[in-house]
Amino acid sequence: MAELNKVHSPVAMTPEYKKMVMQLLESQGVREFMAANIFSDALKFIPTLRLKEFLAKQVVEELEHYEATLRLYRDLGGDLEAVVAEKVKQYGGVPYVKSWFELAVCQFLYDRAGEFHLAEYRQCSYVPYAKIVGKILAEEEEHESFGERVMVEACRTPEYRRQVQQLFNKWLSFSLTSFGRPGTAGNRFAIAAGLKTRDSGEVMQAFINDIKPGMAKCGLAFPSDLGVETPVNLDLSLSAAA
Ligand SMILES: [Fe+2]
Ligand SMILES: [Fe+2]
Numbered sequence: 001m002a003e004l005n006k007v008h009s010p011v012a013m014t015p016e017y018k019k020m021v022m023q024l025l026e027s028q029g030v031r032e033f034m035a036a037n038i039f040s041d042a043l044k045f046i047p048t049l050r051l052k053e054f055l056a057k058q059v060v061e062e063l064e065h066y067e068a069t070l071r072l073y074r075d076l077g078g079d080l081e082a083v084v085a086e087k088v089k090q091y092g093g094v095p096y097v098k099s100w101f102e103l104a105v106c107q108f109l110y111d112r113a114g115e116f117h118l119a120e121y122r123q124c125s126y127v128p129y130a131k132i133v134g135k136i137l138a139e140e141e142e143h144e145s146f147g148e149r150v151m152v153e154a155c156r157t158p159e160y161r162r163q164v165q166q167l168f169n170k171w172l173s174f175s176l177t178s179f180g181r182p183g184t185a186g187n188r189f190a191i192a193a194g195l196k197t198r199d200s201g202e203v204m205q206a207f208i209n210d211i212k213p214g215m216a217k218c219g220l221a222f223p224s225d226l227g228v229e230t231p232v233n234l235d236l237s238l239s240a241a242a
Contacts, residue, residue: 005194007125008128013126020186020190021195023186025129027180029069029073029080031117032062032066034110039059039103040056042100054146058143095174101167104147107144108151109175113176114140114178117178118136119133148214161218164218173223173226179207182199201234204230208234212240215241
């Protein structure tokens with residue numbers, strides 16, 4: 001039954017389906033573009049050659065992810081670079097990081113949010129998109145674990161932990177924004193069309209659950225105000241992760 005719903009080429013799309021795929025690619029394009037820019041700008045904060053090379057490799061990967069989204073969008077007749085430029089302007093520009101710690105927090109949260117978005121499309125009904133997602137996911141997991149290692153090390157020092165907590169609050173809110181509002185008509189359509197499997201609220205909860213063990217290792221807490229609309233029963237308890 002599921003196989004019957006697969007879409008192999010843009011010509012087989014309804015206008016509504018095509019619009020939704022374009023929206024998904026636009027938000028992924030913005031995330032990849034921002035990640036490439038943030039990481040490359042942050043090279044200046046990295047102290048050693050080895051770690052600089054490591055981060056430079058991640059920049060190239062983000063650019064490859066971006067290129068993949070541009071190609072898929074072009075197949076649908078659009079120019080994603082122009083769309084991304086406009087959207088980034090609306091966000092007030094790329095939120096560049098100001099320290100190595102902030103880069104680590106950005107990777108821990110923002111890359112991981114990107115991973116949770118993408119994981120939804122691993123089996124998505126638009127086959128050309130599903131095909132590229134697997135490769136990107138493996139690389140995103142590597143990026144976020146790099147961030148976690150740096151955070152855990154920094155948080156051994158109480159003064160640094162306070163700084164990391166502030167950065168964590170800022171990037172958590174920004175990362176949660178990327179999930180979009182829960183329970184919308186767009187969510188329902190994307191699920192019914194086989195483009196994703198869960199509502200944004202459920203994906204947000206899965207993301208929250210995934211950051212809890214890293215938070216526990218660092219001694220971080222959730223801020224009292226997440227700064228975004230969340231599902232009513234969002235579980236922020238940390239006891240099980242400790
Ligand atoms: Fe990426
Ligand atoms: Fe990444």
